[in-house]
Amino acid sequence: MLTDNHGRKINYVRLAVTDRCNLRCFYCMPEHGLEWLERTALLSYEEMLRLCTVLVNMGIEKIRITGGEPFVRKDIMQFLEALSAIKGLQQITITTNGVLTAPFVPQLKPMGIHSVNLSLDTLDRERFFAITRRDELPNVLKTLDALLQHQIPVKLNAVVMDGRNTQDILPLVQLTKSLPVAVRFIEEMPFNGGDSHYTQLQWDHLRILHTIQQAHPGIEKLPDPPYSTAYNYQISGHVGTVGIIAAYTRSFCGTCNRIRITPQGVLKTCLYDDGVLNIRDLLRTHQSNDALQQALLHAINHRAKDGWQAEKLRKEKGPVHESMATIGG
Structure with a gap:
């Protein structure tokens, strides 16, 4: 069993396979996009498979594939097939925006994909375009239909944004009446690739819950x-x-x-830290698996207590500016 210095069991890795995305969600990146990483800056599939094998041997049981958008990376299905063959790995899950995913869905369950998180901030096509800067809602809904048809468990993730999609909370909740999905509302975070677009959080978890309770007072x-x-x-x-x-x-x-493992192979033991170990350099300087394991253990045994402490310990002080696409979703 892998535990950190606070006694917390670590059995789950979020692995970002790319920083690139085919949407431009305003809460994740600027309209013009980001300065994408060169291919050589990304971990190769071979490097990721070696790293995942080491992590599973250390006690990791679940790996979530994220991005960017995972399905924009070439040969992603071959990688998922190879990942599913790692002995001891119990779950592989995927987070996707659903734009390119539908054609691949029939192959996901046979290879052992446990569940899929689908980003869906609104059911309104105009608001979807305003949020993502792309007219792709029909393709996302095709992916949702395909996932349900193939009986793959689905979580729908919606970031709640003041003045953008709060009117979508109840329509998204209504999906749960007839569909076997988990609709999840997420507090907005400052990872937008630029200056934070709010001075304080307007919609926290309590306000979101209150809005749902007003329409569904019997919610349990x-x-x-x-x-x-x-x-x-x-x-x-x-x-x-x-x-x-x-x-x-x-x-x-x-x-x-x-x-978390970022697309460039940096370990983040907290979403709010700025990276605690460059795994890519270790892999490319031909370190042994034992050396890699010791470096990972050292980082995990010096983990911040919580997100607030991790943010205070960042080397670059001041507001967080990274894009969610560059830090692994």
């Missing part, structure tokens, strides 16, 4: 699974569930079981 709290980042709820008569993630408030840090 569900027991949260171990390590859950979401507060989970059920509305009577609905087949799906509702979750609220306090990503900015950071109230779940005490049970955090995850680490």
Whole structure:
């Protein structure tokens, strides 16, 4: 069992396979996009497979594939197939925006993909374009339909943004009435690739819950699974569930079981730190697996207590400016 210096079990890795994305969501990056990494700056699939094998041998049980958008990277399906062959790995999950995903869905379940998180901030096509700067909602909904058709568990992730999509909270909740999905509302975070676009959080988890309770006063709290980042709820008569993630408030840090690997191979033991270990350099200087494991253990054993401490310990002081696309979703 892999544990950090605060006694928290670490069994989950979020692995970003690319920084590139085919959307331009304003809460993630500037309209013109980012200065994309050169291919050689990214971990190769071979490097990622070696790293994942080492991590699984250390006690990692679950790997989530993120980006950027994973399906913009060439040969992603071959990589997923190879990843699924790692002995001891119990779960592979994927986070995607769904624009390119639908044609690949029939292949996901046979290779052992456990579930998919689908980003969907609105069901309104005009608001979708305003948020993402791309007219791709029909393709995202095709992916949702394909995932449900192939009985792959789906979580719909919606970032709640003041003045942008708060009117979509209840329509998204309504999806749970007839669809077996978990609709999850996420507090907006400052990872937009530039200056933060708000001075303070307007829609925290409590305000989101209050909005849902006003329309569904009988909503009931569900027991949260171990390590859950979401507060989970059920509305009577609905087949799906509702979750609220306090990503900015950071109230779940005490049970955090995850680490992140950025597209360029930097280990983040907290979403809010600025990277604690350059794994890519270790891999490319032909370090042994034992040396790689020792470096990972050292980093995990010097982990920040929570997101607030991680932010204070950042080498670059001041507001956070990274894009979510560059730090692994």
